Amino acid sequence: MGRRMYRKSFGARGVALFVLLWWGVCRAGADQALQVTVGEAEIFPGQAVLVTATACRPLASLAGELTDRKVMFFPDESRLRWTALAGVDLAVSAGTHALVYRGRYTDGTPVKGRYDVTVLAKSYPEERITVDRKFVQLSKQDLERVRRERKMLKALYRVQSSDVFWQGGFGVPVNVEAGSRFGLRRFFNNEPRNPHSGSDLKASGGTPVQSPSAGRTVFAGELFFSGNAVILDHGGGLFTLYAHLQDMTVGEGDLVSKGEVIGHVGATGRVTGPHLHWGAKLNGARVDPFSLVLLPLHRVRVVAEDVSARPEDPTDKERVSPSRETRAPE
Numbered sequence: 317m318g319r320r321m322y323r324k325s326f327g328a329r330g331v332a333l334f335v336l337l338w339w340g341v342c343r344a345g346a347d348q349a350l351q352v353t354v355g356e357a358e359i360f361p362g363q364a365v366l367v368t369a370t371a372c373r374p375l376a377s378l379a380g381e382l383t384d385r386k387v388m389f390f391p392d393e394s395r396l397r398w399t400a401l402a403g404v405d406l407a408v409s410a411g412t413h414a415l416v417y418r419g420r421y422t423d424g425t426p427v428k429g430r431y432d433v434t435v436l437a438k439s440y441p442e443e444r445i446t447v448d449r450k451f452v453q454l455s456k457q458d459l460e461r462v463r464r465e466r467k468m469l470k471a472l473y474r475v476q477s478s479d480v481f482w483q484g485g486f487g488v489p490v491n492v493e494a495g496s497r498f499g500l501r502r503f504f505n506n507e508p509r510n511p512h513s514g515s516d517l518k519a520s521g522g523t524p525v526q527s528p529s530a531g532r533t534v535f536a537g538e539l540f541f542s543g544n545a546v547i548l549d550h551g552g553g554l555f556t557l558y559a560h561l562q563d564m565t566v567g568e569g570d571l572v573s574k575g576e577v578i579g580h581v582g583a584t585g586r587v588t589g590p591h592l593h594w595g596a597k598l599n600g601a602r603v604d605p606f607s608l609v610l611l612p613l614h615r616v617r618v619v620a621e622d623v624s625a626r627p628e629d630p631t632d633k634e635r636v637s638p639s640r641e642t643r644a645p646e
């Protein structure tokens with residue numbers, strides 16, 4: 317049965333049947349298996365997806381990997397049901413990709429497996445923008461500054477905190493229509509640049525920017541391309557970026573709640589006019605922040621875990637290749 321069909325028929329009867337079947341599987345002694353589901357019917361490059369893994373008996377730990385990127389699972393109180401946000405980067409090719417997972421039951425028995433994720437092709441249109449020359453032909457000084465900032469951001473995005481602020485769900489930072497959308501293949505002054513790694517919200521200068529979800533401020537400062545910017549850590553490797561701000565009303569280390577004002581829309585950095593650039597990074601993958609808004613995260617109940625202390629994380633030895641890591645936010 318296709319996942320789409322499965323979703324349609326997944327009513328109360330479906331749940332009862334699932335529980336019964338699953339109980340049967342568990343009773344049959346196939347206790348190595350995890351039941352993995354991905355919530356989204358269609359998955360495209362540049363999307364955040366919700367992954368659930370259900371075990372027959374409590375797991376002490378569970379970690380996964382999809383397209384060379386970490387998938388960080390968090391348990392519910394029973395430790396039978398684990399949930400993760402997985403990021404499919406904008407550059408991931410269409411086709412089948414294995415989500416591999418590895419964990420350990422509370423009695424020490426290891427468990428591992430894979431779940432095939434189908435990524436569908438999507439072509440993003442071109443966008444041509446004219447900006448001040450200094451943002452396209454960088455001076456030696458500016459180039460050095462950009463390199464420094466990339467290094468700083470790369471280190472920052474590598475942190476996978478054990479909080480799960482994202483479980484409160486995502487709203488939008490400014491309630492206006494999106495202008496330049498995520499994924500557009502961009503040309504600045506006719507020169508090809510990285511695709512648009514966020515969505516632009518067409519709000520006028522001075523409009524308050526509200527945090528779409530709870531998080532911790534990990535950066536509040538000025539960047540060459542992004543201008544005044546705030547970066548929030550939502551836990552488990554998920555970060556969101558708010559760029560080109562007029563001002564910031566939060567500082568590094570501040571905890572922010574959903575709906576709290578973090579700054580105001582401006583026109584700082586590489587822009588053609590005032591707007592909010594909203595970006596999202598999920599374990600290094602560039603994802604459309606609007607894909608987070610669509611996820612039913614308000615239904616997720618997980619407990620925070622010290623993810624850095626997990627010994628059987630499959631990606632500990634195979635680090636993500638550096639070339640795939642963070643690029644300067646654009």
Ligand SMILES: [Zn+2]
Nearest residue numbers: 514516593646
């Ligand atoms: Zn933008």
